[in-house]
Amino acid sequence: MDTLIGAAKPSHSAVSATSADLLRTEDLRVVFPTATGQARTVLRGIDLSVKPGEVLGLVGESGAGKTTLARSILGVPPAPGRIAGGRVIFEGRNILALSEKQLRLLRGRRLAMVVPNPRGELNPTVKIGDQIATMARVHLGLDRKAARDRAFEMLKAVQIPDPERRMNAYPHELSGGMAQRAVIAIALICDPAFVISDDATSGLDVTVQAQILDLMRKLTAEHGSAMLFITRDVGITAHFCDRVAVLYDGEIVEAASRNALFLSPAHPYTLLLLAAFSHNPALRLGWSVTAAAAAPAASDACIYADRCPLAQPICRAEKPPMAELAPGHVVRCHFPVRH
Amino acid sequence: MRIARYLLHRLAFVLPQLLGIVLVSFFLVKSIPGDPAVLMLGPTATPDAIAGLRTQMGLDQPFYVQFILYVNHLLHGDLGTSWQTTRPVLDDLIQRFPATLELVTFSLILAIAVGMGLGVVSALNPKGWVGKLTDIYGLSAGALPDFWFALVLIFVFYTLAHWAPAPLGRLDIEVIAPAQVTGFMTIDTLLAGDMQAFRSAVSHLILPVLTLGLINAGPIMKMTQSSVEKMLASDAGGYEVLCGIPQNLVARHALRNALPSIVTIISVLYGYLIGGAVLVEIVFSWGGAGQYAVQGVLNSDIYPVLGFVLFSAIFSLIVYILVDLIYVLVDPRISH
Numbered sequence: 320m321d322t323l324i325g326a327a328k329p330s331h332s333a334v335s336a337t338s339a340d341l342l343r344t345e346d347l348r349v350v351f352p353t354a355t356g357q358a359r360t361v362l363r364g365i366d367l368s369v370k371p372g373e374v375l376g377l378v379g380e381s382g383a384g385k386t387t388l389a390r391s392i393l394g395v396p397p398a399p400g401r402i403a404g405g406r407v408i409f410e411g412r413n414i415l416a417l418s419e420k421q422l423r424l425l426r427g428r429r430l431a432m433v434v435p436n437p438r439g440e441l442n443p444t445v446k447i448g449d450q451i452a453t454m455a456r457v458h459l460g461l462d463r464k465a466a467r468d469r470a471f472e473m474l475k476a477v478q479i480p481d482p483e484r485r486m487n488a489y490p491h492e493l494s495g496g497m498a499q500r501a502v503i504a505i506a507l508i509c510d511p512a513f514v515i516s517d518d519a520t521s522g523l524d525v526t527v528q529a530q531i532l533d534l535m536r537k538l539t540a541e542h543g544s545a546m547l548f549i550t551r552d553v554g555i556t557a558h559f560c561d562r563v564a565v566l567y568d569g570e571i572v573e574a575a576s577r578n579a580l581f582l583s584p585a586h587p588y589t590l591l592l593l594a595a596f597s598h599n600p601a602l603r604l605g606w607s608v609t610a611a612a613a614a615p616a617a618s619d620a621c622i623y624a625d626r627c628p629l630a631q632p633i634c635r636a637e638k639p640p641m642a643e644l645a646p647g648h649v650v651r652c653h654f655p656v657r658h
Numbered sequence: 659m660r661i662a663r664y665l666l667h668r669l670a671f672v673l674p675q676l677l678g679i680v681l682v683s684f685f686l687v688k689s690i691p692g693d694p695a696v697l698m699l700g701p702t703a704t705p706d707a708i709a710g711l712r713t714q715m716g717l718d719q720p721f722y723v724q725f726i727l728y729v730n731h732l733l734h735g736d737l738g739t740s741w742q743t744t745r746p747v748l749d750d751l752i753q754r755f756p757a758t759l760e761l762v763t764f765s766l767i768l769a770i771a772v773g774m775g776l777g778v779v780s781a782l783n784p785k786g787w788v789g790k791l792t793d794i795y796g797l798s799a800g801a802l803p804d805f806w807f808a809l810v811l812i813f814v815f816y817t818l819a820h821w822a823p824a825p826l827g828r829l830d831i832e833v834i835a836p837a838q839v840t841g842f843m844t845i846d847t848l849l850a851g852d853m854q855a856f857r858s859a860v861s862h863l864i865l866p867v868l869t870l871g872l873i874n875a876g877p878i879m880k881m882t883q884s885s886v887e888k889m890l891a892s893d894a895g896g897y898e899v900l901c902g903i904p905q906n907l908v909a910r911h912a913l914r915n916a917l918p919s920i921v922t923i924i925s926v927l928y929g930y931l932i933g934g935a936v937l938v939e940i941v942f943s944w945g946g947a948g949q950y951a952v953q954g955v956l957n958s959d960i961y962p963v964l965g966f967v968l969f970s971a972i973f974s975l976i977v978y979i980l981v982d983l984i985y986v987l988v989d990p991r992i993s994h
Contacts, residue, residue, distance in 0.1 A: 390900070393900055395896070395900060424902065425902065426899075427900070427901035427902030427903070432900050432901075434900070439894070440893045440894055441894060441897070442894045442897075442898065443894065443989070443990070443991055444911075444914055444915055444991075453903065453907070454901060457907070489990045489991070491990075491991050
């Protein structure tokens with residue numbers, strides 16, 4: 320793997336939209352209806368862009384809306400969520416305006432997803448080889464034999480041990496790591512232009528996790544696929560991503576090139592995230608995270624104000640706009656940390 | 659081979675299970691008040707004659723002696739004699755049980771076709787008109803008594819429209835019944851090559867099969883609908899949608915993964931209907947086994963009742979073994 324600082328690609332303008340984007344979300348909003356009738360906003364207007372071949376990391380804690388974002392990009396927010404506004408532009412077309420049929424032709428074909436907990440997501444009664452081959456039959460129109468051959472090649476490419484035998488194995492007969500490799504095979508068999516990895520390695524132990532990450536990076540590079548790499552572990556993004564965006568409570572609070580984010584994080588939340596993963600106890604303790612406030616923040620306040628160690632009166636009265644600190648480094652904070 | 663070993667394992671338990679069922683039903687039937695000796699001899703019998711008959715029938719023996727005697731007879735293939743028909747219970751049941759089985763089997767096939775069809779369509783599109791229809795249908799199928807529905811069908815299709823034959827038995831009176839081979843009238847008439855009798859058998863089956871089939875499609879439909887909906891909403895179903903798998907393929911996988919629960923409800927219905935079809939049998943004068951057993955209960959004629967319980971128990975055990983085999987075939991996660 321690359322070192323943290325060594326191999327960063329030149330950073331692009333972080334969040335701003337240009338025509339060269341492969342995928343771009345514009346003000347994407349998702350709400351969940353609740354029993355009280357008042358909808359809960361889970362995504363509060365997400366602006367992200369990914370260029371062809373680029374790996375964008377998305378970091379956030381549990382409940383920040385990571386999975387909702389991943390699935391909303393594919394047009395299927397987790398039930399009972401509903402896309403309340405915004406656009407998802409992929410290869411120049413607004414995905415959210417496509418018919419279900421047109422969307423189906425994109426999913427799995429041009430836009431693929433690697434899911435966490437694959438043993439629960441794979442169909443328990445269909446053999447692994449057939450599940451991978453189905454993708455090639457459905458999306459590439461291959462016949463049964465050709466699709467199975469291609470599935471077998473994919474199983475070899477994801478370095479699953481004993482691929483002949485795994486072709487005829489059922490999901491419950493695979494280990495977590497093997498199932499994760501099978502899901503990567505499903506995601507990549509159709510050569511997608513864009514891959515979303517939704518916390519794909521969260522259930523695996525650390526060594527397997529490293530193998531899977533290496534594999535994903537190698538294969539997406541070979542296929543020239545761009546990637547949205549979603550994780551809870553900010554440390555992984557240091558090894559893996561060209562740019563990193565930080566998601567907090569349904570809002571992007573900071574986005575920057577990898578080096579800029581790790582060397583000069585500007586948002587207090589980003590700092591705390593990095594501190595939480597730091598090996599330096601002084602840093603961890605000095606920036607200890609306050610407990611989440613019970614009362615929801617007012618709509619015109621900074622969403623992070625109640626947990627922010629630097630919060631000032633203005634933070635509770637006025638929502639900070641997204642501001643560009645340096646080219647490609649944007650942050651949503653009244654008092655960005657200067658380094 | 660695994661399946662063969664599993665079958666042997668299951669069959670080893672069949673005999674003790676049957677013995678338990680016979681013991682419990684023997685005890686329950688014996689606790690029904692009423693003295694068969696009194697009923698057999700009629701109101702003018704002398705106490706001496708009654709006592710004599712009781713001794714002759716073994717009714718003066720202790721309970722456990724009576725039970726051992728009964729089991730001993732069973733082991734020799736003797737299910738006792740019905741005092742109402744004065745025929746061996748085994749002969750009666752061999753004639754009547756297939757009549758019920760034929761009725762119930764065809765009804766269940768209709769119920770499966772209607773129930774699974776509507777269930778799948780409504781699960782795929784719960785807000786469509788089929789979804790609304792199934793809601794109403796499920797409700798009414800659960801609420802309508804089957805004998806009442808049978809009477810309505812008879813009134814419409816026999817009394818008014820004259821499309822169906824009179825609800826009196828399994829064949830027209832002028833048709834000669836074929837020799838019994840399977841006991842299924844439709845199959846036996848075909849085996850005998852008697853097309854007139856075959857048509858008669860089919861026409862007599864239509865109304866009772868419609869009655870039982872349409873009523874019992876309700877639970878199958880509900881189970882299909884809810885379990886297919888659950889499979890579609892499961893992680894695996896959602897993942898297939900994320901992968902752009904076409905809807906009909908997603909639906910097929912969902913139905914396949916929902917099969918175990920659907921097969922379960924079908925097997926429960928199959929066992930239940932053997933006795934539960936009795937009201938419909940009575941309405942259509944079907945001469946089935948349920949009718950026979952109910953007559954037995956009402957007249958303290960215990961051997962027909964016990965024989966019926968034994969037959970249904972054996973039948974249910976066979977059905978449940980088949981269901982377990984289907985589970986193994988459908989779900990690779992189950993291995994014994």
